[in-house]
Amino acid sequence: MSFSTFNLAAFETAHQDARHVLATDLDRICRDTGFLLLEGHGVAQSTIDDMWAAATAFFAQDATDKRKVSPPYQGYPYGYLGPETEALARSKGEETPPDLKESFNGGPLAVPQDAGDDARAFCYQPTLWPDLPGFRPAWEAYYSAMEALAARVMRAFAAALQLPDGYFAPFIAHPISALRALHYPATDTAPLDRQQRAGAHTDYGSLTILLPQPGRKGLQVMRDDSWIDVPAHEGTFVINIGDLMARWTADRWVSTMHRVVAHPGQPPRQSLAFFHQPDWDAEITPLDGSDTYAPVCSGPYLMQKFQATGV
């Protein structure tokens, strides 16, 4: 199979019939694979380059320095997660060895004044900044760019679902999205049985904006019971639907299983994953008016999903 490409700028500047054709195509992709390659995103290359440099500098530190920003307690959503700390397949109930990866995670850049105690105790906990010159500005610029891009994609999603363009805006006024920089070290020896760089899982939220390291393969999606490679092209983001969006659309759209495969002798790989998540209080009710799923509140839903993957 080949991956469908969606050009966001082309969609945004198209009128009437042409726009309708592109929106219909987007709906088809989201129903079919839930994965697409995004072009015409307009994110400045310097924002991307600075973020790669920051992530590379972070992971190049020695373990002691990386651990200075480890989560202070189990369940804290942000900070450095070293090797052996997460197995994503556990979110699907599969017992596997830990994923062969490390990550640095951060949350929203600001706390809304009216945030409740439960939200403050989880997604509005502070990001733990490493002591590296330039890291925080690069991270914040990239996070902001992803937040803005996700809002544009959500407008296109509204059109694809034949809703008014601004339909999702009230649900994503203060999104509780997370940014994760990932580093998969080179694999020298054979992985353990059923061990992957990232075990098979679906993402939890509305949509994920992934930037795989250009030219480094490994991300695969499940299609008709086999694993298909997702290409990693320079300047192209990979967008995928998460569980919450599948639920919102009453399973019209699919949250597809994916993984990062491990083989012996792989070079190191990096990626940047932005997990877009509607406002803490946003109530997610099936858009088709059906009772396919009971309404859920975005924040508590995320928190419950998040707690399933620790090792």
Ligand SMILES: O=C(O)CCC(=O)C(=O)O
């Ligand atoms: O590194 C990648 O390409 C994908 C990572 C991923 O799927 C995730 O962290 O949810």
Ligand SMILES: [Fe+2]
């Ligand atoms: Fe994922």
